[in-house]
Amino acid sequence: MKNTINIGHGGGGRLARDLIRNVFLKHLNNPKLAQLGDSAIFELNGSRLALTTDSYVVRPIFFPGGDIGKLAVCGTVNDLAVAGARPLYLSCAMVIEEGFSLKDLETITLSIKNAALKAGVEVITGDTKVIEKGQRVKESESQSNKSEGSNIYINTAGIGIVENGIELGMDKISVGDKIILSGAIGEHGIAVLSKREGFDFESTIESDCASLHGITQKILRSGNIKFMRDPTRGGLAAVLNEIAEDGNLEIKIDEDAIPIRDDVKGIGSMLGLDPLYIANEGKVVVVAAKDDAGSILQALQNDPLGQNASIIGEVAGKEKPGVYLKTSYGGTRILDMPVDDPLPRIC
């Protein structure tokens, strides 16, 4: 199976990173792509613009706190936001399986409308493709021939503008910088899972799906920010490991400082899922200069989307690159990069 794509290639972990390096970067290499940022930044007639793209394949398409339409707006807005950009316009392209409900399509379109309005962006161009309905049969269910509902996949690309003076990048991170998390983690992943067929529990946990550019634009004015990323696929653990790996940095995290709701911990533990690896859709990890961390934290906490923000750790050195978690019990364990995807189709 080494010669074929597997679910892990679409996760936020090692396999996905290898695929990007060994196939896409290998052939399409150019300086803008090689940054591997959430958005690519380019200059045009004196303006600095950010371009990003994301496809959304979440199952189920409706989940507590949102749906694939809201996700498709917020996720792409957030990829612009963490690049320091102010989002302007989105494209929206749908690939729909025949048999898909027109009513559901209208509901999703309304979600897109509302999320775009709330984020202050406009969807200005689109595309629709329809594919034949495959009788999608899960292997384990092939005997009963149970077919799943029709699918929809949404791609949104986004364009934004980066104000002069904003220079973010993993290469800006240095020893001593503080790591700030904007709020509690794991809610999006648990909310989606709670609705996914096969689990027989319901919870009150809603996806944290939200557009973050209001908060990112605000904190960019509150102090020296080196780098931002939204912990989606692969969760907080993937983001921290990317930072550690790309800069050969030793990152120390204090487990007790990471905000996680008790019910997220509980359901995660029931399912054998560590919230540190679960996707979020309305949180941002901020790496800030040590002396500015306090003012940035304050700015975050003053916003409803950041009221549970916390300084969770720091860039401690360069001697032992990796992510080290000081546990609640006083020990220290290595927080590894996820290899594949514990939760496919989460976004």
Added chain:
Amino acid sequence: MKNTINIGHGGGGRLARDLIRNVFLKHLNNPKLAQLGDSAIFELNGSRLALTTDSYVVRPIFFPGGDIGKLAVCGTVNDLAVAGARPLYLSCAMVIEEGFSLKDLETITLSIKNAALKAGVEVITGDTKVIEKGQRVKESESQSNKSEGSNIYINTAGIGIVENGIELGMDKISVGDKIILSGAIGEHGIAVLSKREGFDFESTIESDCASLHGITQKILRSGNIKFMRDPTRGGLAAVLNEIAEDGNLEIKIDEDAIPIRDDVKGIGSMLGLDPLYIANEGKVVVVAAKDDAGSILQALQNDPLGQNASIIGEVAGKEKPGVYLKTSYGGTRILDMPVDDPLPRIC
């Protein structure tokens, strides 16, 4: 089945137009989207930019003259080109079914690279999602349980710059304008069909898949061009009907002036497909001021991609809106807007 999506909603015809109007435009309406151009045009700090998006779901993914990767670059470049833009950057997002061959993925990535190099654009940002492999079983083949190969869907969004002075739009078209076609039609659709399972013939017809911005930028300097569109889904007939419908115009087309290869006619006739309705991926329909049509035709014919260009008709009046085809036999027939899609999954 009125309440669900069918294959026709993804075609270039009536159903697709109704879906766009009754769902997407209804809810997402804004002046830029409402133009329904191949690209949306917006202004930023004094520059006019074009943004477009397209998803590619063609089956099979490899066909004579190209593959889904080449198509994903050329198709999006062409959507920018016919909007009068010079393409600059592309995003590329892949949705891949697990089990997809890594070798095929590398081949497709190389096609993207080569097509981008040839078009002078850079892919600067991307995304990869992996979905579970459904055992896609065609209904007619469900007895033999024959499964198709793993799928890949590619979305490319593109951004380009529109030089000052270029103002294209259906609203610019007036009575007397000439309609120019840049070359022979039907080749892409026939090439894809010839490879599609179920047909047992092979032909030497290759897809015309090519990036058109070189030729469009050239002809924009050769005379007064009112409007351009590439006849993809729905073919030439759909483009002409859109022009007639949106402007309440009477369009007269001379069948004998439309370049079509004999073998395309032959295979089309064998399959019951009219080349006027078949998708192209390297052709452009140009509506030009009457007095400039000659110089624009000349500029087209001087380019290898336009050597078979021809003036195929004109905007004859406003009395009887519609598209009228003067046939080879001397009669006149109405060339209707396609209702649904005679050839799904062609791009």
